[in-house]
Amino acid sequence: DTEVTQTPKHLVMGMTNKKSLKCEQHMGHRAMYWYKQKAKKPPELMFVYSYEKLSINESVPSRFSPECPNSSLLNLHLHALQPEDSALYLCASSQDFRDISSNQPQHFGDGTRLSIL
């Protein structure tokens, strides 16, 4: 079992659908991340939230919209996705990425396997 919980585990959606991915952690971490991972590739950073504010957006298309309602929750809203967006979407959390003295490893959820028809 992981300490970062992602739902749903699998999602199939059409290109015109709107859906959301959810992530939750209760470790008191103040940094939360979304990654996209294609098969046999490393995770690619999409967004970073620090203290519930969006700190980094790695030039992600606007059809992906992140949201951090509180320090424990992270959402990724999806709209008008393309087939190439099919991938494993991973959420992670860590204590705080800004302070090197508290630099701690990231804790990952098991991801949402997204398929776009």
Added chain:
Amino acid sequence: SQQGEEDPQALSIQEGENATMNCSYKTSINNLQWYRQNSGRGLVHLILIRSNEREKHSGRLRVTLDTSKKSSSLLITASRAADTASYFCATDASGGSYIPTFGRGTSLIVHP
């Protein structure tokens, strides 16, 4: 790019043998981390080694760091079938945001 490069890309060994994976990177770092990913699962943190450290151990894992060569190695001793997974190194560039960037990974298969 600060992305690390793991070598080899794939490794196949028998149970009980040791497995060694290497990671090279391009610029100065604060930390280097190793993660494991089982098929269809998230990444699991294994070891973090700081730039002023040369070696760390955790159970059957041994990590070395050579900052002069900008390289690290992960040694898994007495491997088990359950060690079958992909292994990624992750580096964060010094003077940067400390967010780790993942290398392309090594796929390890341990045959029982």
